[in-house]
Amino acid sequence: MVIPGERSGTDGVPSDERNWSELPKDILHLFSKKLTDIFDFIRFRAVCKSWKLSALVTDPPPLLPWLLEVRREEDRENAVIRFYCLSSGKVHTITCSCSRGAWLRGPARRYLLASQSRFQVYLLNPLTNDQIHVPFVNACWCPIYIGPDSSEGGDIVVISGFKNYFDMVFNTRPNMMVFWRPKADDWVYVEGVGNGANTYYRGQYFCNDSETGITNVIDSATKKMAYQITAPEDTNPLLRGYTVIVEAGGKILRLFQHYEAEQYHFDIYCLYFGDGEAKPCWGKITDIGDQMLFLEGHHGLSFCASNFAGFKGNCIYFLKTMQYLCRYDIGDGTTEVLPCPFDCVDTWFVPSLV
Known part of the structure; x- marks a missing residue:
């Protein structure tokens, strides 16, 4: 050349x-x-x-997550997916034949969770059209973590759902967890894990009970409870908002997003394990350093701002009423609505070519 x-x-x-x-x-x-x-x-x-x-x-x-546009019925039938790339400001339109008729869910890395119905659920990489079948267990699944497995290498898929159809009808939140490693090619089921915000990190599954505020920690190897963490001392159950648990820079963070009229702000806690004798507990923090969090619902992703020119850390990107892309500055407690080409936004997805 x-x-x-x-x-x-x-x-x-x-x-x-x-x-x-x-x-x-x-x-x-x-x-x-x-x-x-x-x-x-x-x-x-x-x-x-x-x-x-x-x-x-x-x-x-290093890649920031794309923002997935809510797909209209005609887009689902035509297998069209539109993403907004935050780092370049471009909209990417992808025709993915395996997405035809499917609802797509995240946030996730590499794969989105796709569902045609309760009976047909699969993982889908929209850039490569790769699919992985999710076994049918009478459930509407929600992705918890889809990405690199920091404990054993390779990838891991962690999703939550319901034990059976009866539970799905009469319970408002999932009550079981399923994880899968491509290397093992085996789905492992864990029941009774809680019904609130959750995340996965280094072989442990963190799940917050929305009624008690207790965080249950499940060891994925033994499928047993490793320990429980009581709610932060200043938790007020009467406040309007919701809880998110996310891994960021090797730490487990618990966030409570307040709803106060048109203002949004976050209480942020870090999990401290003590000196080996004290019980693990949540400690309030006011700074997450170079980390950026990308939240959707009760789940989220984290990235180091120093890897991306023009971005700063110590902030939270979140979706307001699925219509607005917002950024919360943890340092000064302000929320800014960011430009977004979509009228209705869905979830975050980190693209991958493998």
Whole structure:
């Protein structure tokens, strides 16, 4: 690949004879790591063979989650999916045949949870059309965590649902958890895990009981209760809002989002494990450092702001009434409505080519 030009290069070689495909592989790799939109990464790989080999799909640049637009009925039937890329400000329209007629759920990395009905649920990567069947257990599933498994390597899928159809009809929240590792290719069921905000981290499943405020911690290896964490001391059950539990920078955070007229603000707690003798407990914090949280419903994702030019940490991105994209500044307690090309937004999705 030769790039024409008029001036000579610094090495004395005329620039119209410079072959950019011969750039050092480590330099090309460094360039590829600065691409924060996965479609720019795809274009980079398409330039020539040497550029492609320097930017493997298994080693993509850091990517912020895309925002999924709520799909209209005609979009579902035509298998059209629209995403808003926050880092580039672009809207990406994807035709994914495996999404035809399906409802898509997140937040998630690599796969969205797709459902045609209670009887047909599967994981779907909309960029590759890859599918993974989710076994039918009379349940409407909700994704808890879909992404890298920090405890054993590879990926793990954690979803919650109902034990049976009767529970789904008469209970308002799921009461069982299912997780799956591609390496093991086996679905593991855990019952009685609670019915509120939840997350998964390092082999442990954290689930908040919405009635008592107690957080149950389940060990995924033994499928038994590891320990319980009482609600923060300043918890007021009369306040309007909802709880989110999310992992951020290796720490487990519990957030309570307040509803006060048009104002939103968060109480944030960090899980402290003590010195080995004290019981784990929630401690209130006012700063999450370089972390950015992306919330939807009772779940969320976290990212380091320093990996993304133009973004700052210590903030929370959330969806207000599924119509507005908002950013909460933890430092000054203010909420800002951000520009968004969609009238109705659904969930967050971190794209992947594998």
